[in-house]
Amino acid sequence: MSRAEPGAAVQALPERRAVRVTWAGALLAGALLLALAPSFTSDYTQQVCFRVLEYAALGQAWNLLAGYGGLVSLGSAAFIGIGAYTTAELTNHGLPLVPGMLVSGAFAATFATVVSPALFRLRGLYFTIGTLALAEALRLFMVNYNGLGGNIGIFLQTAAPTTAGLYWLALGVAAAATGLVALILRTRLAISLRAVRDDEDVARQMGLVSFRTKLFAFTLAAFLMGVVGGLQAGKLSQIEPYGSFGLQWTVDIVTVALIGGLGTLAGPLIGAVFTVALAEWLNAYPSLHLAITGAIVIVVVRFAPGGLWGLLAHGWARLRPERVAKKHGGTPR
Amino acid sequence: MQVPSAHTLVTALVSGVLLGGLLAITALGLSLVLGVMRLINLVHGEVVIAGAYLGYVLLSKLGLDPLAGLLLIAPALALLAYPLQRVLLLPLVGKGVQAPLLTTFGLSVIAQNLFVLVFSADTRSLGRSYATAPLHLAGLEVPAIYAISFAVALVVVVGVHLLVQRTGAGREIRAAAEDPVAAAVLGVDVGRVYARTYALATACAGVGGVLVGLAFSFEPTTGTSYLLSGFAVVVLGGLGSVLGTLIGGIGLGVIESLGGAVFGDGYRDFIGLVVFLAFLALRPQGVLGRADR
Numbered sequence: 001m002s003r004a005e006p007g008a009a010v011q012a013l014p015e016r017r018a019v020r021v022t023w024a025g026a027l028l029a030g031a032l033l034l035a036l037a038p039s040f041t042s043d044y045t046q047q048v049c050f051r052v053l054e055y056a057a058l059g060q061a062w063n064l065l066a067g068y069g070g071l072v073s074l075g076s077a078a079f080i081g082i083g084a085y086t087t088a089e090l091t092n093h094g095l096p097l098v099p100g101m102l103v104s105g106a107f108a109a110t111f112a113t114v115v116s117p118a119l120f121r122l123r124g125l126y127f128t129i130g131t132l133a134l135a136e137a138l139r140l141f142m143v144n145y146n147g148l149g150g151n152i153g154i155f156l157q158t159a160a161p162t163t164a165g166l167y168w169l170a171l172g173v174a175a176a177a178t179g180l181v182a183l184i185l186r187t188r189l190a191i192s193l194r195a196v197r198d199d200e201d202v203a204r205q206m207g208l209v210s211f212r213t214k215l216f217a218f219t220l221a222a223f224l225m226g227v228v229g230g231l232q233a234g235k236l237s238q239i240e241p242y243g244s245f246g247l248q249w250t251v252d253i254v255t256v257a258l259i260g261g262l263g264t265l266a267g268p269l270i271g272a273v274f275t276v277a278l279a280e281w282l283n284a285y286p287s288l289h290l291a292i293t294g295a296i297v298i299v300v301v302r303f304a305p306g307g308l309w310g311l312l313a314h315g316w317a318r319l320r321p322e323r324v325a326k327k328h329g330g331t332p333r
Numbered sequence: 334m335q336v337p338s339a340h341t342l343v344t345a346l347v348s349g350v351l352l353g354g355l356l357a358i359t360a361l362g363l364s365l366v367l368g369v370m371r372l373i374n375l376v377h378g379e380v381v382i383a384g385a386y387l388g389y390v391l392l393s394k395l396g397l398d399p400l401a402g403l404l405l406i407a408p409a410l411a412l413l414a415y416p417l418q419r420v421l422l423l424p425l426v427g428k429g430v431q432a433p434l435l436t437t438f439g440l441s442v443i444a445q446n447l448f449v450l451v452f453s454a455d456t457r458s459l460g461r462s463y464a465t466a467p468l469h470l471a472g473l474e475v476p477a478i479y480a481i482s483f484a485v486a487l488v489v490v491v492g493v494h495l496l497v498q499r500t501g502a503g504r505e506i507r508a509a510a511e512d513p514v515a516a517a518v519l520g521v522d523v524g525r526v527y528a529r530t531y532a533l534a535t536a537c538a539g540v541g542g543v544l545v546g547l548a549f550s551f552e553p554t555t556g557t558s559y560l561l562s563g564f565a566v567v568v569l570g571g572l573g574s575v576l577g578t579l580i581g582g583i584g585l586g587v588i589e590s591l592g593g594a595v596f597g598d599g600y601r602d603f604i605g606l607v608v609f610l611a612f613l614a615l616r617p618q619g620v621l622g623r624a625d626r
Contacts, residue, residue: 066431072434072435117614118610118614119614121613121614122613124430125371125373125430126613129373129613130613130614132560133561133564133606133609133610133613134610136557136558136561136602136606137603137607137610140599140600140602140603140606141603143599144597144599144600247557251438251442254438255442258435287446287447287450288446290445290446291442291443291446291450293442294439294440294441294446295439295443296439297435297436297438297439297442298421298436298439298440298443301425301435301436301439302424302436305432
């Protein structure tokens with residue numbers, strides 16, 4: 001809600017350039033710090049960061065679907081599981097991890113394309129049920145089907161990368177996911193997506209092909225989730241259907257995106273940091289932690305629909321009142 | 334996959350029909366909330382399991398039989414649900430479909446983990462001798478609890494049907510479901526109707542949960558499968574139709590039972606979900622009646 005608002009264009013050019021340079025500098029410094037982190041942090045910190053980055057990438061993917069496109073999917077686990085299994089199979093057949101992850105993403109995206117005609121016949125709430133049913137069906141199939149290891153799963157024959165290696169991979173995936181979504185937000189597609197979210201019928205009457213718009217978001221999200229699934233497999237020595245296709249993935253992704261801020265680029269990043277930090281803080285009480293997360297979700301939905309990022313942006317705007325006037329002129333909703 | 338004998342198939346068919354009663358009653362609350370409030374109640378499965386856990390508490394602490402305990406469990410859950418709806422869900426009416434959906438999602442996460450905290454993650458069941466005893470029906474053998482739950486489901490479903498169709502409170506429910514704005518204009522307190530519907534739905538789910546506990550084992554995360562079977566029943570039986578849940582339940586029960594007999598028991602739920610997805614994809618508007626977005 002506080003990204004490149006049209007009102008920002010009103011700002012004088014030199015000032016904008018200065019702001020840009022500052023931002024670019026900060027980003028560069030941040031990127032450098034993140035990239036060099038393994039040289040001055042412990043294995044434990046890197047493992048925690050790995051999870052933050054995984055969730056950040058997943059949150060970006062889901063946010064593209066649900067936050068910008070209004071497609072509230074509860075089927076994320078399906079694509080993560082497909083990614084994990086594909087990577088496990090491919091690396092066991094000799095493919096290195098990174099290409100394996102990319103193929104996994106492509107495979108998950110293909111699966112998304114195959115099921116999309118059926119899922120997109122379902123609108124709104126029914127789409128949500130359909131995705132949940134699809135993911136559970138797939139999980140049950142993987143538990144019972146013996147061809148892919150059944151309920152025992154697959155053992156990975158190649159050794160997992162080092163903690164630092166995994167961290168860098170996760171950093172790359174999270175950065176790529178954020179970059180991709182940021183790029184998409186600069187195209188017409190983002191506008192189409194939001195139009196379909198706000199009123200699909202009107203969007204259609206305006207000549208938008210809503211199916212194609214939704215399909216793009218759905219397959220891209222599936223691709224990213226498949227890649228993260230592959231990354232997760234690369235970390236583990238064994239994958240099994242309960243974990244890979246588990247509903248917990250879906251639940252975690254929704255909470256990350258929602259707590260961070262739906263429909264914002266920074267939301268999933270902040271949400272991932274917050275969610276993992278909370279989990280670490282309460283790691284002796286996993287159930288209590290999840291129950292508290294559920295309560296936070298309810299409070300956020302009710303009182304802060306913009307999530308943590310929305311609250312931050314709001315607070316920032318209050319600190320700099322001269323920008324608020326300009327912004328409010330151009331905020332679309 | 335083995336070719337089952339005719340006897341196996343007939344047994345599967347009969348137990349499928351009877352199991353349909355259980356599936357219908359676990360779906361009834363979901364159908365009511367979806368039909369009247371246009372809300373996907375993602376915490377529905379946890380309410381079902383809450384019923385099972387309450388039955389467990391009554392049985393283990395007070396020695397009360399779960400079937401007799403129904404008379405305590407259903408009102409207790411309704412009393413819990415009424416204020417919950419008024420405080421958490423009612424303020425979100427008119428704020429789009431996502432906000433209430435995600436609120437029930439949060440409730441479901443809370444409930445699942447409260448179950449773990451209070452009852453641990455162990456698998457439990459309400460072991461009663463009459464439930465597990467086999468029942469002989471014309472040369473076929475089915476678990477007695479299937480027949481018991483079918484009878485209970487029949488009573489509850491018909492009771493709710495009569496409540497909705499024949500009473501003043503039911504007329505208000507139907508009016509609010511049909512057109513909440515018009516109903517409000519005509520003096521119906523739609524918020525109160527919603528809260529009552531939610532309470533009624535929760536009570537029904539709790540009854541279903543006790544039967545689930547008697548027939549099968551359960552653990553904190555079991556709710557999800559009853560949420561999904563509930564959706565399948567609602568879609569098969571028709572949205573907003575109380576008697577339809579019985580038809581949908583029997584339909585799903587037969588499909589799952591036959592699927593289990595043909596492909597192996599592990600595939601029961603999978604077959605149910607696949608048929609559900611196919612149904613949803615092939616004719617959503619036809620089955621869902623008043624198509625809703």
